[in-house]
Amino acid sequence: MIKVNAIGDNCPIPVIKTKKAMKELTGPDTIEVLVDNEIAVQNVTKMAQSSGGKVTSEKKAEKEYRILIEMEGAPAAEEAEEEVSCTPDKRGNTIVVVSSDKMGSGNEELGKVLMKSFLFAVTQLEELPKTMLFYNGGATLTTEESDSLEDLKNLEAQGVEIMTCGTCLDYYGLKEKLAVGTVTNMYSIVETMEQASKVIRP
Incomplete structure (x- = not known):
């Protein structure tokens, strides 16, 4: 290395x-x-x-x-030999809201595959979201057993704020296993969504 x-x-x-x-x-x-x-x-x-x-x-x-x-x-x-340039911050004022560990309705296994692909696709956006909110079933995606941890850590390193509902982590018994981002509450979730210029829901 x-x-x-x-x-x-x-x-x-x-x-x-x-x-x-x-x-x-x-x-x-x-x-x-x-x-x-x-x-x-x-x-x-x-x-x-x-x-x-x-x-x-x-x-x-x-x-x-x-x-x-x-x-x-x-x-x-x-x-x-490509010219080196300093680009401005890639984050816009878009919020991504993830309320489940699956994307869409139907087959659960397919839904989990689609969600993993969705989160990877977010890392490839030309303009990254400002914040990603995870609640209900989506809260499991920011914990130690998540298949998407690498992508979420990548986004966090580039300045994307990763916030997970504390009540949801408590409900699933996962508060001690949060592996990326910070714990938030419903007031902050509502405030963050209200201030966003665009909200994306997979």
């Missing part, structure tokens, strides 16, 4: 350091990039994906983010 420490670096330095590490690859390898803000996560993620990398990221602590980039080798020359 190649390690890149870009904590304390302003854009575009984290992207430049990561591109340099990519150019030095001689075969399949993983690059670990450490940064201290969500915008750096967004910029490094965008560049790495455009260079053919598989990217995951997570928030380790306040002002500490870890990005893992799986590469098959050095990017093609034209990709490596």
Whole structure:
């Protein structure tokens, strides 16, 4: 694994350091990039994906983010020479509300597969949501046994606020197993939805 420490670096330095590490690859390898803000996560993620990398990221602590980039080798020359730019925050004022661990009605197993695909698709949006709210059955998706934890941690690392209903976690006995985001209450859920410019419900 190649390690890149870009904590304390302003854009575009984290992207430049990561591109340099990519150019030095001689075969399949993983690059670990450490940064201290969500915008750096967004910029490094965008560049790495455009260079053919598989990217995951997570928030380790306040002002500490870890990005893992799986590469098959050095990017093609034209990709490596792409101009480095600092893009603005990708988050809009859209709220995603998830009230079940399944998407749609009908077959339960299919519904769970569709929900997992939906949450992954959110990570690929050009404009990320500002907040994702999880309540009722959706509260299980932010806990330790969730198949979507990697995608949700990726979104959180890019600045998306992940909020899960505390009453719901208590009901399912999962409050101690929350693995991403924070616990919220009904007042905050209503307030967040009321202030949103758009609400998406899968």
